[in-house]
Amino acid sequence: MRIIKLNATNSTNTYLKQLSGKEVISDYTVVQTQFQTQGRGQMGTKWSANSGENLMFSVFKEVSFLKFDQHFCISMVTALAIIKTLKSFNVPKLSVKWPNDILSEDKKICGVLIENSIKQNKFKDSIIGVGINVNQTHFENLPKASSLRIITGRTFHFDELLIRLIEHLKQYFSLLEAQNFEAIKNEYESYLFRKNKPSTFKDKTGNMFSGFIQSVSETGNLQVRLEDAILKEYDLKEITLLY
Structure with a gap:
């Protein structure tokens, strides 16, 4: 697995997108940074995080095996891979606030931004951007945000988190490529925040x-x-x- 580590960049999604336009890159190529100057979230929102305190990265994945109407499967497997990773570190009370924000104890600890590339009316590849609040302990004017350190009281190592998350992402994409759509959807729905409430x-x-x-x-x-x-x-x- 290729991991490109940067001190700072405007956006890991943008960096990886530009890189894929210049050269052929393999599945699960990762761009990780200490700080994003133009971090983005869903619907054009900004993702703000302190430098060096959080895990911010993007992953490249070829997804030509998916049909157009199956695009949400990428969100589901990403959310499930993050949850499985965090559960392995004993992070409690995890849920998915639709479509793919990850919560712990009803506080947001992770955001995801997925950008798909299309060629000749078919899916080509996907760039999956992930931002996890890890060791940051203060979130100004963000009362619904938290971090792994606040919730667990522990300091986390980024490399360990990243490697384990990519392993779980590979597992869930294998399920997706084997067309286990129903199992993925059922597991995703089991974690939906405020389901049936x-x-x-x-x-x-x-x-x-x-x-x-x-x-x-x-x-x-x-x-x-x-x-x-x-x-x-x-x-x-x-x-x-x-x-």
Whole structure:
């Protein structure tokens, strides 16, 4: 496994994307950095982390075996690989806040940004960006953020975390390539934050409403049970789950 370590970069996803445009790179090539000047999250949000205190990296994976409507499988296997890794370090009460934020004790400890490359109307490869709050202990104006150190009281070594996470990512991608979609989806749904609990949501117009998270669709939409047992699907642009 090739690991490229940088002191700083604008974004590990951007760096890896540019590298893949210049040369042929192998599966599970990793770009890791101490600091990102332009770290990004879902929907154009910024990912902010202290230099040298957190694990920030991107992984290259060839995904031409997937169909267009199976893109959410990449999110699911990534979330499951992160959870399995963190469980192996005894991080408690792990869940997935749809689509792929990882929580511990209801606090966000990890974010994921996946960018897929398409060629001739087919999936080509995927760049999976992961940011884990590891040893940072102060998050200014981020009351819902936490870190592995805050939660466990331990200091973690980045290399150990990274190697184990890539191992688990390989395991879950093997399941995906073997087309074990149902098993992956069932395991992912078992970790859904606030599944089957009364929850409050906000739609794209700012209106708030209540419902119960039931599952995700085959394409990754969130399925919410509303009043009168109506099951409605929402994509990422349509709904926000409030705590």
